[in-house]
Amino acid sequence: MRTHQVVLQWIEEQLSSGQLRVGGRLPAERALAEQLGVSRTSVREAIRILEALGVVRAGVGSGPDAGTVVISDPTAALGSALRLHVATAHLPVADIVQTRVLLESWAAARARPGSPALAEAATLLEQMEGCEATEEFLALDVRFHLALADAAGNAVVSAMMGSLRESIQDYAGRLTGNLPDWAATAARLREEHRGILAAITGHDGAAAARLVAEHIEGYYAEAGLGGSA
Amino acid sequence: MRTHQVVLQWIEEQLSSGQLRVGGRLPAERALAEQLGVSRTSVREAIRILEALGVVRAGVGSGPDAGTVVISDPTAALGSALRLHVATAHLPVADIVQTRVLLESWAAARARPGSPALAEAATLLEQMEGCEATEEFLALDVRFHLALADAAGNAVVSAMMGSLRESIQDYAGRLTGNLPDWAATAARLREEHRGILAAITGHDGAAAARLVAEHIEGYYAEAGLGGSA
Known part of the structure; x- marks a missing residue:
């Protein structure tokens, strides 16, 4: 399995188990990369794919709206x-x-x-x-x-x-x-x-x-x- | 538009116009990045998305099977x-x-x-x-x-x-x-x-x-x- 797929699989498991729900936020890129033992590039690739599939909206900037939020579109x-x-x-x-x-x-x-x-x-x-x-x-x-x-x-x-x-x-x-x-x-x-x-x-x-x-x-x-x- | 979306849009235009067809190959990452004025990271993100959407199969290694091929799955x-x-x-x-x-x-x-x-x-x-x-x-x-x-x-x-x-x-x-x-x-x-x-x-x-x-x-x-x- 390629490294960005490790990230995708982890996120899918979190969704299936209900640990992660619509409106919830993904861990920060750096934290997720460390936790799963992959590069930040791989985390970012996985997030881009989930954006394209309408599963997350990637945040920009800082503040309360920053971070990557789970949506369902x-x-x-x-x-x-x-x-x-x-x-x-x-x-x-x-x-x-x-x-x-x-x-x-x-x-x-x-x-x-x-x-x-x-x-x-x-x-x-x-x-x-x-x-x-x-x-x-x-x-x-x-x-x-x-x-x-x-x-x-x-x-x-x-x-x-x-x-x-x-x-x-x-x-x-x-x-x-x-x-x-x-x-x-x-x-x-x-x-x-x-x-x-x-x-x-x-x-x-x-x-x-x-x-x-x-x-x-x-x-x-x-x-x-x-x-x- | 974010830079990986520039790449996606270019590829979609190539497909719509028939310049790029199933079985055809995308230009090499470096060439595509230079042509569109974006980073290789952005090109790679776009290719990951197209893979997830069943539009390309990304090649590995070198030789005649290397490169990213257009499929339709x-x-x-x-x-x-x-x-x-x-x-x-x-x-x-x-x-x-x-x-x-x-x-x-x-x-x-x-x-x-x-x-x-x-x-x-x-x-x-x-x-x-x-x-x-x-x-x-x-x-x-x-x-x-x-x-x-x-x-x-x-x-x-x-x-x-x-x-x-x-x-x-x-x-x-x-x-x-x-x-x-x-x-x-x-x-x-x-x-x-x-x-x-x-x-x-x-x-x-x-x-x-x-x-x-x-x-x-x-x-x-x-x-x-x-x-x-």
Whole structure:
């Protein structure tokens, strides 16, 4: 095992055993290096990896906010990983879109009408009403879909769905350039969003699942993703 | 942007533009550091992160195999990330099992009877017939389920499913200790596997999806995962 992996394994054991929890701090670099008998370089490499995986936020400077804090942000980590594998052309964009449809229709069918995430989705819809700027609209759109997924109450599905969105965010943004009339598309997306939300609040999960699948597939078809990717 | 992120961004751009492809090699550390105006430490940190994300394999020693090669192994990377987030208790095991059921029943419904992955699944079933050792059986079991997922032909679903399995592999192994009679469980799992494969080869995707969901849920229920996780 390489020395930075010794550090990773130690931290994973501390997390599994509950010795280290979200919000807790790692020992200082020097102390950790001495304790595990490795170089400070190896400790720093391990911390960089954990940052990239969304497991810690490395502190800067001194004072009460210094030090490396345990967080849990799997969405960002999985998103970067997927984005890089899309870049290596190992993961086709068409497969990402299909997986989005799978996860989002599952979540729409199970979204709980009483969930706070659903109230947030309704607020986001209102904000989208008056929004003309493409980039701002798309950002609200992402948050709306994430809120719907959260309303289903499965943290793994939420993290995976968020990471899929993040992995193709730049790609999706560029696709808007293919649309013949953004204002017309935005109006249609708003209407479809209202329909999905109405199906969920009306306890019709099957309709919500079908509508969200049509909504996602329709957008990519209009923007010219087609079967190619 | 921190200096190791400059290196990450440069590599991602090289991948996106096709300048760097799977099987290709990164420039030597020293050359990359000079080109980007950063320290060799920063280059090494970026490479460690890319290794952890399954995007490169760092070479050791000298000769034709030296240097850092671009690979694409999203499954291992996502698996480590999910495992760490399970360790931080952010992702409940019950949610992972539910997501497995979602992805695997989707894949079973779409597995193509003529796919080479399905022939591999059949071979793995034969190997499981004579297999008494728990650990070896479980390893074959994982490969059988991955082969079924591959037969659906979506690289993102395969990678996600593999990563879910990997993230709870230790956990699933420990669960076998809760089973009252491993030989009886193994016999039942073998029979269920045969039923799933028969449904797929008989072009009955709906039955295959239902059987694989019952198979996964039944195993965790017997092993005492229950609703707690």
